[in-house]
Amino acid sequence: MSEYDGHQYVGIDLHRRRSVIVRQTDQGEQLSAVRIVNDPVALGLQIEQAGTRPDVVLEATYGWYWAADVLQAAGAQVHLAHPLGVKGFAYRRVKNDVRDAADLADLLRMGRLPESWIAPAETRELRELVRYRAKLVALRSGLKAQVHAVLAKAGVLIAVSDLFGVDGRAQLEQTALSGAYAQRVASLLKLIDILDAEEALFNRRIAERLRGHAGCGAIQWLPGIGPVLAAVLVAEIGDVHRFPSADRLCSWPD
Known part of the structure; x- marks a missing residue:
């Protein structure tokens, strides 16, 4: 515990491997x-030095x-701290991790x-699932685009509305x-099938x-709005009651 027994403000400049922690008095x-x-x-040991219920600020950065x-x-x-709101730190002539952490503490202390918003753990876990599902879909779309590209190189046109539907896959095979060309398409189709299975798993x-x-x-x-988009909205909005009105929700920039 620190010898100073007043309320403390703590700024943390968080990085991937190391971080800087600056403690300040209420003055x-x-x-x-x-x-x-x-x-x-x-x-945890460092925060113990900051007394009872210190105000601590860190930037919404990686991890x-x-x-x-x-x-x-x-x-x-x-x-x-919202990253876009603290971009002003870039103007300083002297810039280092200690100054960054101290500036965060100053902003918090001065209001x-x-x-x-710090989403609760349950909401963050839902976001993890929803966002990962979106990444799976994006990866699969890239693989499908590669199949189309290979067919174009080979001068092959398969006249179906969905190349990866039942009829399209039958003709493709x-x-x-x-x-x-054949080896690459075979590999791509295996990867697409894997991603199909993973997407179905995360949907469940x-x-x-x-x-x-x-x-x-x-x-x-x-x-x-179906189940997929509904899940995205619920995950990203979180507790809708944190918005005082529908207008404030609709103007939400995050």
């Missing part, structure tokens, strides 16, 4: 500046989840911090391609998470 006097290797135990969870478990009041996992979710059911009454 802005710097108490310490420490560099740690990213580790829950090391972070912030673990740090926010450790800080909250340690009893800190955690604030998440000028542009904050992002009967198409005579030679050498490297998402559906299980959202079974009985009132908001997910209600939003699907809107024209054009």
Whole structure:
């Protein structure tokens, strides 16, 4: 515990492997500046030095989840700085990690911090599933585009509306391609099948998470919104009650 017994403000400049932690008094006097290797135990020990329920700020940067969870478990009041709102740091002539952490603490202490919402763990897990499903679909789309490209090189046109539907796949497998072209298409089709199976698996996992979710059911009454888009909206919006009105939700920039 620090000898200073007043309320403390803590700024953390979080990086992938190491982070800098700056502690300040409620008047802005710097108490310490420490560099740690990213580790829950090391972070927890440093926050113990900040007294009871310190205000702690870190930027919504790469891999912030673990740090926010450790800080909250340690009893800190955690604030998440919006990256776009703190871009002003770039103007400084002197720029280093200690200054970045101190500036975050200053903004928080003076009530000028542009904050992002810290989604609870359950919402973050749902986002992980929904966003990963979207990545699987994007990867599969890239593979399908490669199949079309190979066929174009070989001068092959298969006249179906969906090359990867039942009829399209049947014709594709009967198409005579030679050498490297045939080998590449065969490989691409195997990868597409794997991604199809993985997408189906994550669709089931998402559906299980959202079974009985009132908001997910209600939003699907809107024209054009099915289970996939409903899951995206629920995951990204999170607790809709954090918005004071429908207009504020519709103007939400994140």
